[in-house]
Amino acid sequence: xxxxxxxxxxxxxxxxxxxSDERDTTSKExxxxxxxxxxxNIKLEGAQPMFGKFKEHFEISKDExxxxxxxxxxxxxxxxxxxxxxxxxxxxRNKGPKGLVELSDFTVKDNNEVVIYDAAQRFxxxxxxxxxxxxxxxxxxxxxxxxxxxxxxxxxxxxxxVENKFVENPQNSKLVxxxxxxxxxxxxxxxxxxxxxxNNNFSIKSVISIDKERGVLYTNLKxxxxxxxxxxQTFERISYLGIETxxxxxxxxxxxxxxxxxxxNKRSENVSSIVGIFxxxxxxxxHMQVLTKEWFETVDFSKKENILILYNxxxxxxxxxxxxxxxxxxxxxxKLYFIEDLDPDNYTVGVYELVKSKK
Amino acid sequence: xxxxxxxxxxxxxxVLGILLMGCTPNKYSEYYEKTSNEWMVYLSEIxxxxxxxxxxxxxxxxxxxxxxxxxxxxxxxxTLQTNSDxxxxxxxxxxxxxxxxxxxxxxxxxxIPAYRDSQSVITSHKLLPHTPMKVLIGKNGKVIxxxxxxxxxxxxxxxxxxxx
Numbered sequence: 001x002x003x004x005x006x007x008x009x010x011x012x013x014x015x016x017x018x019x020s021d022e023r024d025t026t027s028k029e030x031x032x033x034x035x036x037x038x039x040x041n042i043k044l045e046g047a048q049p050m051f052g053k054f055k056e057h058f059e060i061s062k063d064e065x066x067x068x069x070x071x072x073x074x075x076x077x078x079x080x081x082x083x084x085x086x087x088x089x090x091x092x093r094n095k096g097p098k099g100l101v102e103l104s105d106f107t108v109k110d111n112n113e114v115v116i117y118d119a120a121q122r123f124x125x126x127x128x129x130x131x132x133x134x135x136x137x138x139x140x141x142x143x144x145x146x147x148x149x150x151x152x153x154x155x156x157x158x159x160x161x162v163e164n165k166f167v168e169n170p171q172n173s174k175l176v177x178x179x180x181x182x183x184x185x186x187x188x189x190x191x192x193x194x195x196x197x198x199n200n201n202f203s204i205k206s207v208i209s210i211d212k213e214r215g216v217l218y219t220n221l222k223x224x225x226x227x228x229x230x231x232x233q234t235f236e237r238i239s240y241l242g243i244e245t246x247x248x249x250x251x252x253x254x255x256x257x258x259x260x261x262x263x264x265n266k267r268s269e270n271v272s273s274i275v276g277i278f279x280x281x282x283x284x285x286x287h288m289q290v291l292t293k294e295w296f297e298t299v300d301f302s303k304k305e306n307i308l309i310l311y312n313x314x315x316x317x318x319x320x321x322x323x324x325x326x327x328x329x330x331x332x333x334x335k336l337y338f339i340e341d342l343d344p345d346n347y348t349v350g351v352y353e354l355v356k357s358k359k
Numbered sequence: 360x361x362x363x364x365x366x367x368x369x370x371x372x373x374v375l376g377i378l379l380m381g382c383t384p385n386k387y388s389e390y391y392e393k394t395s396n397e398w399m400v401y402l403s404e405i406x407x408x409x410x411x412x413x414x415x416x417x418x419x420x421x422x423x424x425x426x427x428x429x430x431x432x433x434x435x436x437x438t439l440q441t442n443s444d445x446x447x448x449x450x451x452x453x454x455x456x457x458x459x460x461x462x463x464x465x466x467x468x469x470x471i472p473a474y475r476d477s478q479s480v481i482t483s484h485k486l487l488p489h490t491p492m493k494v495l496i497g498k499n500g501k502v503i504x505x506x507x508x509x510x511x512x513x514x515x516x517x518x519x520x521x522x523x
Binding site: 050051052053072073074093262265294297298299300302342343344345 | 422423453455457458459462463466478479488489
């Protein structure tokens with residue numbers, strides 16, 4: 001009996017050891033982390049003191065030869081080459097053929113021509129790199145929709161939109177407008193993120209990004225942590241992803257239309273906003289900012305907190321939330337461009353890549 | 360009898376309501392208590408320029424990235440100060456970078472004497488609740504009028520306080 005008991009004990013111990021070995025093996029498995037690795041700097045030169053204050057996000061041409069910065073003070077577009085030398089200024093400060101009253105957004109075509117949306121004049125104006133105007137077309141002049149971000153895809157202009165009749169309940173509005181180069185509407189599709197009813201915040205603007213290789217469109221309501229993905233062939237939504245990360249915050253007191261601007265600013269303190277959505281080979285990247293009290297007092301871009309939220313592009317699983325020191329200006333060809341110095345006399349863009357690190 | 364009682368109660372409530380409203384402090388009251396001396400201390404902190412007096416002065420406080428309505432009023436003040444011998448106008452821009460400040464003045468073609476508050480220290484001085492705002496300092500060195508800078512701005516109505 002005792003021998004049998006000892007035999008059983010030996011077997012149990014053997015099984016336990018085997019199991020614990022297996023657990024050890026599991027813990028030794030390498031988990032893949034993503035980190036930012038710096039690859040270089042681009043310091044803008046030759047345009048000072050011409051520019052006043054660039055918007056935070058900029059664009060890079062498909063061939064990576066040119067960088068385009070919109071000046072929010074001057075409503076002009078400044079072009080630099082890939083090493084930061086000033087090339088040209090696009091747009092004039094008037095209402096003439098080249099004139100821009102409000103540079104609302106712009107997109108760079110594959111041939112490096114630039115399409116600028118002037119919301120004040122309701123024009124789309126196309127320029128070449130030297131600033132010569134190519135054409136000018138009416139855009140949304142009598143249309144029942146308002147447009148926000150522009151992108152260029154297969155000779156069409158894509159914008160995030162809201163139907164004006166649904167401004168107060170945007171969850172009922174179409175989300176994306178597809179326009180021909182003559183400014184005429186081709187189609188409207190998509191729906192605003194339903195989170196708009198839960199976020200305690202009046203929000204109608206979405207950021208957009210197109211993955212041209214895959215033929216999919218990523219959209220993100222600025223006051224929502226969630227990303228909607230649309231198939232650009234069928235215009236059907238193929239995914240709705242995202243989580244409310246630690247730094248995602250909605251206002252404690254509701255923000256609604258009709259509040260005074262000082263009150264909106266007060267209620268927006270420490271509230272987060274998705275200001276950009278990008279993709280690399282591996283990841284979908286949300287650029288989130290937290291609006292601080294200092295930011296509202298100074299309108300100094302560096303006073304906002306910047307956080308990247310990474311999702312696996314294949315599985316759409318959450319990877320990590322990554323606070324960063326600088327504003328993410330854009331992402332192009334797997335490179336992340338951060339604005340490291342906002343001083344016009346020393347405007348510097350740092351070039352980074354997301355690299356796998358094994359832990 | 361009941362009707363009389365209701366009427367009396369209504370009258371009492373009305374009187375109390377009016378009294379309470381009268382007691383409610385103006386939301387800007389603490390900023391009206393500021394003096395030209397406090398404003399001069401602030402200006403000396405952000406600039407080397409020497410101001411001898413801020414009496415009969417309008418101070419315009421803005422950020423460099425204000426939207427069109429505020430900038431329109433700024434331009435009207437610029438025209439007004441050029442044509443006025445009785446009132447001084449000064450501009451304070453909250454802007455971190457000197458180049459941006461200079462480009463702003465150049466672009467807006469502003470001739471009003473301008474200061475740059477590069478660190479937004481106006482917040483710590485608690486001189487204004489928010490920006491963009493304008494302040495009128497009277498001949499006795501007291502703040503006599505505060506107002507937002509926007510499309511509804513009426514400069515002459517704002518200045519009419521000086522005559523009182």
